[in-house]
Amino acid sequence: MRNQGPEMEVVHLLRAVTVELGLHSARFASRNGMHPTDVRALIALMDASRADQEMTAGRLGAVLGLNSAGTTALVDRLERAGHVRRVRGKADRRKVAIEVTESAVELGWDHFGPLIGRAVELLRVYDERETAAIRGFLEGVREAAKECD
Known part of the structure; x- marks a missing residue:
């Protein structure tokens, strides 16, 4: 049997918190007609904004582990729902950034x-x-x- 000391109690509690947070996020996605990946994308975009970093579709796809086609479909879906918009890059106007x-x-x-x-x-x-x-x-x-x- 593996160590069942106080460290493992904390690890098990962290796992339980992770499960509850996942369920909370899933309820949000369900109530708003989103896929769980949509929610992860919005979080990634808000984190990038908070860090004052532009998020391109390519970078978003890398963060989420999606290929180019999957990322395009995701961004299109979020844009249609009014959750994101495509804007010109600030440093390089040829690039397209995604904003929440x-x-x-x-x-x-x-x-x-x-x-x-x-x-x-x-x-x-x-x-x-x-x-x-x-x-x-x-x-x-x-x-x-x-x-x-």
Whole structure:
């Protein structure tokens, strides 16, 4: 039998959180007539925007693990639904960037905002050192997930 110490309890809890977050995201997708990949795309686009990085279709496809045809279909579907728009690149006007529309951001906040708010409130009880430890753990798990494929 594998180690069942406190570390494994945390790993199992992280797995349970991951499952619940996936179900929460799936409910959002279902309620809004989206595929789960559509939601992942919107998250990737919002993350890029927050980091002040342009997201081309090629880069979006790479982030999501989609081929060119799949990415085009995804962007077309999101654009038809009014969730994204194609715009000229800021640095290179020949490139086309994909941006999330304000209505899509509002739709996301309506669903995910309460959960985000509760998570922020939970984090406020931790001091700076504890928050840094939580951040370090989560970043480490994310990197491990990328590497252990």
